[in-house]
Amino acid sequence: MKTPSALLLAGTLLVAGSAALLARVLLTPPPPPPVVEKPVEASKPTYPAVLVASRDLRPGDFIDASAVEWKASDNAYDERLYYTRGSEAASQLTGAGVRLPVAAGTPLTSALLVKPNEPGFIATVITPGMRAITVPTSQTASQYSMLTSGDRVDVVVNLQRENEQDTGIIQNGDLMKVLIRHTEGEASEQRQRMIRQVLGATSQSPVPRLAAQTLLQNVRVLSLNNRVRSPLQQRPEETEKSRKNPDAYPNPWAETVTLEVPPAYAERLALASQIGTLQLVLRSSQDIGDGLVRPGTGKVTTLAQTTSVYSASTPAKQSFDKAPSARVFHGDARNDVYFDDYK
Template identity: 30%
Template sequence: MNPRSLILLAVALVGVVGVVFFTRSFLAGVQQNATQVQTVSAPAPTASILVAARDLPVGTILTNELVEWQPWPENGVNDAYFESGKKKLKDVEGKVVRAPITRGEPMTASAIVAQGERGFLAAVLTPGMRAVTVKLSPVASVGGFIFPGDRVDVILTHTIELSRTEKYTAAETVFQNVRVLAVDQRSAVQGEKIQVAKTATIEVTPKMAEKVAMLGKLGTLSLSLRSLTNDGTYAVASDPDSPPISLTTTHTLGHEVSRFLPAMNEDTATSTVRVSRGNNISTVETGRSLRGSSDAGGDGQ
């Protein structure tokens, strides 16, 4: 074989090897691109679970605005999570947070408690506060439009008996900005039907709890619903940290709402005191100012 033929044969062999190499490289690239396209077009399956929409401290009463649905890898869904299709928003509405939940953290059954379950009131109560229940009439409960989480003023309506023949009716605000913890046995709205409450559980200080026990003996208690906006005078009702106030700033006497009721002279109103000196017992009529006692502030507790 002459040298020219050898050179042509060598060139042909090199060409064949080059073609094979480039062909394999091209096919490998095509296969890799196809795999990537397939991976992008078929993402990992996800589920939708309920998470906290913001940081939720202990004692927070859950509402629809405080939670939200969020996509979650299906292989990372725990049985304790609230998964869409298996659970609904109403399953957590009205329940109370008993362990801190950070924003975006999945809601779990162990982190919340419902009314009637052990530890409910302990979870909803602010540290240092007390829960007391007051009896209400249909009118006293604002016709069923007071719900857990609302802020109210407590009004006492009672009869002032100065003597056997001198009696007057009065109403006075005894507590302001009190948080409602529960209404009857409900910690949230149940359905669309308005239910008139017979009792309300409110959050007060220890001293105010003692006063509530006395108020029930003096007369009838009513609740006055407060606005969620700040009126510039008292703490905003929607602020979870705004404390209740034990302070009587206003009162109304019977003659102010009905001209048929006698007016009481608040500056000269008297009371009778029995004085015992040995075996002698006498009664002494003393003067007192009801206006001064009614307008005076409380202990602030």
Template identity: 30%
Template sequence: MDRKKLVLLLGALIVAIGTAFAARSMLTGAAAPQVDAAALPAQPEGPKVLVAKRALPVGTIITADAVGFQLWPQEMVQDAYFLDGEADMAKLIGTVVRNPITAGEPVTQGSLVSPGDRGFLAAALGPGMRAVTVPVSAQTGVGGFIFPGDRVDLMLTQAVSGDGQELKATETILRNLRVLATDKFTETETTPDGKTVVRNVSTVTLEVTPKIAEKISVAQTVGTLSLSLRSIADNQSELERAVASGAVDLPEGATKEQEEKLLRQAMARPQDGASTFVTGGDVSRFQRSSMPVLSQAAPAQSGGQPVAAGPAVPSGPTVRVTRGKDTTVESVNRGAGALLDRTGQGARAVGRTAPTALTTLR
């Protein structure tokens, strides 16, 4: 093969390769828009409206994670909807759901109640719950650091009178009560720069059951009520203990959503169980730790004479001395230490011949 034919053959090969690449590029460019157009779903047209991200029952306080904006068909948008760009989210946060809203349902203006509006407090109450107000001060109200939405425990302090020194005691009678309002404010006040305003309040309104409302009404006549602020983590730890002990019953076969709903209800429930208490004797050695005994004459029976009073109980410190089967109670004067020492030595001496017990009473 001569050189001329070889050059022509190489030229034809180069032209064929270039033509093939050009044809492939043209075919790829023409087919790509069709593939992209088929792959992309049709974008809905219309404004964004405020919808619920989860089910919002009556009494739910709106938070930033409870609602969000979503595209909505233009022909289905109503005047009562909150539109993106027009709704003020700062004013919506803290409002309360008046009518139940399902997940994905648009939030309407009539379904929310704002703080200060008529019926706000009634809407904030859960089904079957009541609102009661208790008086507080800077000392009994945690110095003003209690705000709507917090959880508190209720303590009762009282003095029980009787013969001798009165018994001073404080007991926690109720737990996990939700604060609905402080004074007449149902939301936390903030300064223009976003800082929370702390102020002393004179009343606190709590969400309770009807039975607890009756107990609080009686407790206000018994002694002084004070509040203790609960930690956010308390409910979770107490709930775990309740589930482990069986106090909270999770049905078998329940879905995760059902379990979460039951647990949320248990965490929000006021606790009216066994109370804990502290007496003056737990605080100071010079205070009583037991109930004082009343020595008054009992009321007269109908048509009869007054019942004779029991033996008077000595006032002040006493000791109970038991010798054999006989027990006597003796008062201790200012020289209590010396008397106890002498009595103890005498008891040890007598103990060699007769059983003797010495018990100190408060």
């Protein structure tokens, strides 16, 4: 073989091998990229939304839907102190009173709000400058089942029979003891006749000293038996029993009533409750006027002005031909005492 032919064949084989190698390299897929494991991020915990003030709140304000809003929370709030979404306490806040100033956006707590019938709620209801005084009452005096917090009443004091002052009249039992002691030594028949005459002369049926007076007018009732309604009181849930009989749950009769009065009138009520019964006279809801508490007229109504039944039943004064007398002994001295007023 000639040298040029050998070189040509060798070159051809070299080119063919190179082409085959190049084709193999080009047709072979690239190796897959190395798998890099990324750390799994832990999911963030979710917390229930917390109730916050939607506007600035002041003491004396009451909670309604426009006063609060829900705010998403990034941390946990203690449900015993804060009001969180889904808690039972948050669903019962309508009508609650504000105790302290609250800025908008501040989470609400049980220390900032007080619900109706909780201790401290009446303090949020009292008008500035007024006072709350609790007085004892009875089923009749408190207008059983007709009176509720927010009503306006007049306060009337009735002087009780057991609080009557002594009229100064000698009771027959006491006078009998005196006569028996001072008529010793008289003949039995004469002694008995003298005692009967004197007792008949002094026997009287005085009209009981009963009286009534209106102390205050247009007084606002705050609570009955420490139960108070909020100005934003929710309507109670309707039940099967209440649908059948709307009057199935009347107001319980009150043993105590809390009234809103000026400071000076609180002193008057405190004294009046010690001498008699305080009657509450319900006023019309259309007769509130300017809402101010006013003193009574000062007029006192006595039993004699109310009825003449006692004066009609009082026996006529007994007349005597001779004035009744009693014989009084002081040692050996004897003295006859005559009751000249009954001649």
